[in-house]
Amino acid sequence: DQQVKQNSPSLSVQEGRISILNCDYTNSMFDYFLWYKKYPAEGPTFLISISSIKDKNEDGRFTVFLNKSAKHLSLHIVPSQPGDSAVYFCAASLLISNFGNEKLTFGTGTRLTIIP
Amino acid sequence: DAGVIQSPRHEVTEMGQEVTLRCKPISGHNSLFWYRQTMMRGLELLIYFNNNVPIDDSGMPEDRFSAKMPNASFSTLKIQPSEPRDSAVYFCASSSGKAGGPEDTQYFGPGTRLTVL
Numbered sequence: 001d002q003q004v005k006q007n008s009p010s011l012s013v014q015e016g017r018i019s020i021l022n023c024d025y026t027n028s029m030f031d032y033f034l035w036y037k038k039y040p041a042e043g044p045t046f047l048i049s050i051s052s053i054k055d056k057n058e059d060g061r062f063t064v065f066l067n068k069s070a071k072h073l074s075l076h077i078v079p080s081q082p083g084d085s086a087v088y089f090c091a092a093s094l095l096i097s098n099f100g101n102e103k104l105t106f107g108t109g110t111r112l113t114i115i116p
Numbered sequence: 117d118a119g120v121i122q123s124p125r126h127e128v129t130e131m132g133q134e135v136t137l138r139c140k141p142i143s144g145h146n147s148l149f150w151y152r153q154t155m156m157r158g159l160e161l162l163i164y165f166n167n168n169v170p171i172d173d174s175g176m177p178e179d180r181f182s183a184k185m186p187n188a189s190f191s192t193l194k195i196q197p198s199e200p201r202d203s204a205v206y207f208c209a210s211s212s213g214k215a216g217g218p219e220d221t222q223y224f225g226p227g228t229r230l231t232v233l
Contacts, residue, residue: 002157036224043120043207043224044159089159102147102211102220103172108158 003027004092006107014115019077021110023090026071032093033066034104035075037086044089048075077112085114118142120225122208128231134196137228140189141210149209149222150183150193159207165191166213198232205229 005024013019021035031052036044050057050064050073057064063076077084090107121140129135141148149164163173165185173183180199185191195202205227211220 004158006158041226043209043226045224046221091159102149102166102213102222103161103164104222105161106151106159108156 002108003030004090004105004107006088006090006110008110009108010111010113012113012115013080015082016079019075019080019084019112019114021075021077021088021090021112023073023075023107024071025073025092027092027094027105028071029094030092030105033064033073034091034093035062035064036089036091036106038089038109039086047088080114082114082116085112087111120208120210120223122206122225122228124228125226126229126231128233129198130233131199132197133232134194135198135202135230135232137193137206137208137230139191139193139208139225141191141208142223143189145210145212145223146188147211147213147220147222148185148191149211150191151207151209151224153205153207153227162193195230198230200232203230203232 003026034049035047037047038044048059048062048064050066055066066073087109089109091104123138147166150162151159153159162175163183168185183193207224207227209222209224211222213220
């Protein structure tokens with residue numbers, strides 16, 4: 001049962017345009033959301049996050065939007081650059097009352113290709 | 117800092133053999149995570165440790181999988197016996213655990229690509 005879903009396995013965007021990556025989740029208990037970026041033959045690296053008490057978080061060219069009623073979040077990259085070509089994973093955190101909330105549930109990833 | 121170190125980077129083995137994957141977390145980090153990446157399921161958390169103690173192993177697929185963390189600087193994930201469906205990339209990650217939550221960024225190693233023939 002995939003609790004975090006990234007329904008687009010791949011996305012191609014022209015350099016300089018906006019890239020929008022989407023993520024849906026089913027568990028309303030998730031309270032923290034993250035995006036990780038992964039290059040080939042490397043491990044994922046943290047990109048940006050958002051708490052469930054916010055609906056937007058911005059960091060430079062990257063903005064994450066959260067719509068809790070729709071259980072949907074998106075990552076906007078603008079302007080897109082060739083170095084942004086990678087696989088992007090959406091992740092969500094579930095509060096575990098006894099042990100804190102470090103446990104992350106990841107989606108299947110979206111491969112973003114920026115066309116020069 | 118060297119980052120999270122995993123070995124081997126690639127492992128090819130035959131069905132039925134024992135496989136041991138190794139991880140050295142970032143020095144000073146007190147949380148360690150083992151993940152498996154497949155095309156169908158993405159990144160799945162297998163088990164995680166805090167201060168060398170297993171906290172949640174609900175993601176371990178079955179009894180053939182076991183993980184240990186004998187000290188703060190070393191962990192192993194063992195598969196015995198291995199099966200072709202275990203073929204995947206296995207990642208180890210660590211975090212400082214200072215905030216005790218997802219705000220503690222997880223730093224991933226480069227992964228071990230396992231192929232079971």
